[in-house]
Amino acid sequence: MRKPNLANLAQLTTNNNKTAARTLAPVKDLSTLEAELAEQESSLEENLEDTVLRLSDYLAAVGMVIKQTFDHRVWVKAEIRNLSSKGGHYYFELAEKDDDGKVVASCRGNLWRFKAARVLAKFERATGMPLDRDLTVLLKVSAGFHAQYGFSLTIEDIDPSYTLGDLARQYAEMVDRLSGEGLMNLNQQLPSPFDIEHVIVIAPEKAAGLGDFQADADRLATTNACQFHYHHATFQGNHAPAEIRQAIVSAQQQFYATYQRLPDLLVIIRGGGAVGDLAYLNDYELAALVAEQPVPVWVGIGHERDKVILDEVAHSSFDTPSKVIAAISAHLAQLVAQVLQYQTQIRQAAQRQVTLVEQQTARQLSQIQSQTIGRLTAMRKDSDFAWRSIQQSAQRQVKQAARLTTEWQSQTKTVAHQQLVTAGIECGSYQNTIIKNAQQQVLNAQRNSEHLRDIVLLHRPTRVLKQGYSMLMDEKGKKILTSSDQLHPEQTIHIVLKDGKATARVLAVESTDIESTNFETVAIDNLPN
Numbered sequence: 001m002r003k004p005n006l007a008n009l010a011q012l013t014t015n016n017n018k019t020a021a022r023t024l025a026p027v028k029d030l031s032t033l034e035a036e037l038a039e040q041e042s043s044l045e046e047n048l049e050d051t052v053l054r055l056s057d058y059l060a061a062v063g064m065v066i067k068q069t070f071d072h073r074v075w076v077k078a079e080i081r082n083l084s085s086k087g088g089h090y091y092f093e094l095a096e097k098d099d100d101g102k103v104v105a106s107c108r109g110n111l112w113r114f115k116a117a118r119v120l121a122k123f124e125r126a127t128g129m130p131l132d133r134d135l136t137v138l139l140k141v142s143a144g145f146h147a148q149y150g151f152s153l154t155i156e157d158i159d160p161s162y163t164l165g166d167l168a169r170q171y172a173e174m175v176d177r178l179s180g181e182g183l184m185n186l187n188q189q190l191p192s193p194f195d196i197e198h199v200i201v202i203a204p205e206k207a208a209g210l211g212d213f214q215a216d217a218d219r220l221a222t223t224n225a226c227q228f229h230y231h232h233a234t235f236q237g238n239h240a241p242a243e244i245r246q247a248i249v250s251a252q253q254q255f256y257a258t259y260q261r262l263p264d265l266l267v268i269i270r271g272g273g274a275v276g277d278l279a280y281l282n283d284y285e286l287a288a289l290v291a292e293q294p295v296p297v298w299v300g301i302g303h304e305r306d307k308v309i310l311d312e313v314a315h316s317s318f319d320t321p322s323k324v325i326a327a328i329s330a331h332l333a334q335l336v337a338q339v340l341q342y343q344t345q346i347r348q349a350a351q352r353q354v355t356l357v358e359q360q361t362a363r364q365l366s367q368i369q370s371q372t373i374g375r376l377t378a379m380r381k382d383s384d385f386a387w388r389s390i391q392q393s394a395q396r397q398v399k400q401a402a403r404l405t406t407e408w409q410s411q412t413k414t415v416a417h418q419q420l421v422t423a424g425i426e427c428g429s430y431q432n433t434i435i436k437n438a439q440q441q442v443l444n445a446q447r448n449s450e451h452l453r454d455i456v457l458l459h460r461p462t463r464v465l466k467q468g469y470s471m472l473m474d475e476k477g478k479k480i481l482t483s484s485d486q487l488h489p490e491q492t493i494h495i496v497l498k499d500g501k502a503t504a505r506v507l508a509v510e511s512t513d514i515e516s517t518n519f520e521t522v523a524i525d526n527l528p529n
Contacts, residue, residue, distance in 0.1 A: 059147035066151075070143035073156055079136045081106070088113035090120075092155065094139075108152040109141065119158050126160035127167070129279045134238060138162035167279065174284050174309055183291035187315045190296050193264040195335060196328055198227050200251045202244060202268045205232035209269055209300070209321035216325040225332050229255060229263070235270045241283035244268070248289060262295050265328070268310060269300040269321035281308040290314060300324035465498035472496075484511050 053061075082093035092109035111119060123131050131137070140157035178184045201217075203210040210230075220226045233247035234240050248266070255263050268290070270281075278301065287309040290297050296315035300323060301308055311317040318324045457463070461471065472481040473494040481493065491506040 056147050059145070063145035063147065066143050066145045073140050073142045075159070076139050076141050076153070077136065077162070078109075078139060080131070080133050083131065083133050085116075088116060090116050090155075092153075094153070108150075109139065109155050110152055111155040115156065119155070123158050123160045127164055131158070132238075136162075136166045167282075171282055171309065174282065174287065175312065177284065178287060178291065178309075178313060181288075183288055184313060186291045187293055187297050187313060190294075190315060192315075193296060193331075196226050196264045196331055198229065198255070198259070198263045199265045199267055199328065200255060200263045201228055201230045202233060202247050202251065202266070203230065203321070204235045204270060207235075207270065213269055213300075213321040213325045216322070216329065220325075220329060220332070226328065236280055238280065240280040241286040244281075245286055245289050248293070252293075264295065266293055266295050266297045267300070267324055267328075268297065268314070269324055278308050281310055283309070286310070287313045298324055298327065462498070465496070468498075470495050470497050484509050 076094075078094040078096055080092055081095045084091050090111040092111065093106065094109050095103045095106040098104050120131055138159040139153070139155050140159070141153040141155055143151070144154050145151050175184065199217075201210075201213070203213070214228075214230075217226075217228045221228060229251065231247045231251040233243040235244065248268075252262070252266075281301065290299075290310055291313040297313075298316045298318065299310045299314040300318040300321040301310065307317075316327070318327060465471065473479060473496060474481060474486075475492040475494070477494050481487065487493070487506050487509045489506055489508055493504055493506060495502045495504055
């Protein structure tokens with residue numbers, strides 16, 4: 001960087017004072033300023049080439065150059081990135097951003113106390129809102145440079161009309177975006193609630209409007225006509241839209257977790273506060289969330305003339321919180337009135353129906369009575385005729401039955417006599433047959449008895465013993481032994497022969513199939529008698 005010509009410092013100071021005294025000159029463009037600076041630098045370069053300066057002197061020279069070159073005031077468009085105040089002075093952090101939101105230029109700005117009150121009051125009167133960060137403003141400034149504090153802009157005035165135009169442009173863009181996305185009238189298309197039983201209320205804590213709202217709401221709650229669920233959020237400051245969105249989401253979640261259904265109404269109220277605080281509610285994300293609510297949203301922001309984007313997207317908009325609770329009360333009163341009206345209409349219709357039915361019943365009863373008398377007379381005549389017919393028919397049937405009975409009796413006697421004669425003949429034949437069969441069976445029984453007698457005689461023990469057989473008996477001589485299973489070693493047995501008896505002891509027993517040619521072998525030891 002080229003060094004300035006310090007020999008011309010006094011002249012620069014004089015020129016600067018003259019500039020401050022005259023009327024504001026036309027603003028020079030950037031090319032003109034650069035040309036003038038280049039001309040001055042070329043004339044000073046040779047004189048300052050070998051000069052050694054203190055930092056304070058050098059910065060003072062820079063300040064003088066800036067003061068001389070930018071001695072006039074210009075209008076500058078910038079965004080307020082930060083704003084603070086101390087001792088009545090206001091300190092700005094100003095910036096310019098490109099279309100991508102990137103900061104391309106920034107500097108400090110100062111609004112001194114002796115001008116701050118007038119400038120800020122004018123801005124608030126015109127815009128209805130306080131000067132705050134994130135606003136794009138048109139500032140009337142002059143450049144300044146201090147050796148200790150660096151470069152800054154001194155703010156002389158603020159044009160509120162530019163800020164109003166920028167806010168209006170942002171509002172219009174927001175409305176166009178919501179309309180293009182189909183959100184502008186989305187909540188308004190929901191039907192009004194038939195009955196308002198549960199209401200979620202989003203409001204600043206301890207706000208005056210909330211107190212007015214709650215006074216009437218408590219009276220409805222004590223009668224169990226409606227229940228109100230309060231959730232609080234800040235409605236001013238840059239963080240207000242995010243807090244309100246969070247309050248809406250958490251309130252819906254808590255209500256659904258408790259009741260397993262949606263509320264009947266969502267109410268957003270503010271009430272009281274500065275008009276300028278309304279600008280914080282012109283937020284796209286907040287407006288989109290309100291528009292997408294599945295239940296009707298009623299808002300009462302608290303100003304009759306000024307509207308915010310929430311008034312545009314809500315189902316119903318009211319000037320104040322008191323009018324919101326009045327609308328809820330009127331809705332419930334209208335519902336009760338309709339119910340009472342319907343009750344009266346039902347009672348009157350029922351009474352008319354009862355009267356009509358009574359009349360119809362009386363007419364029908366009279367008709368039934370007359371018809372019944374006629375039918376009873378006809379039935380009595382029919383009954384007498386039927387009775388006489390029954391008597392005559394019964395008499396004929398009795399005579400016919402007596403005649404038939406006599407005939408059947410005669411036929412029965414004849415048939416019975418014939419059956420008795422036939423039975424007598426058949427009984428004699430059966431008797432002869434039975435006698436012959438009995439005699440034959442007696443003869444057969446005699447022959448069988450004789451045959452069995454011969455068999456018994458052939459198998460009597462004495463005859464069997466004479467044929468060479470013997471008979472075994474147990475030790476006591478009372479039981480005949482016929483199987484090897486009845487024998488065991490060391491057993492004493494008796495052997496009966498045709499001419500005597502012997503006593504023996506069994507030594508061993510061997511079983512043999514009775515069908516085989518070998519007989520069972522029994523070892524016997526003879527014992528003395």
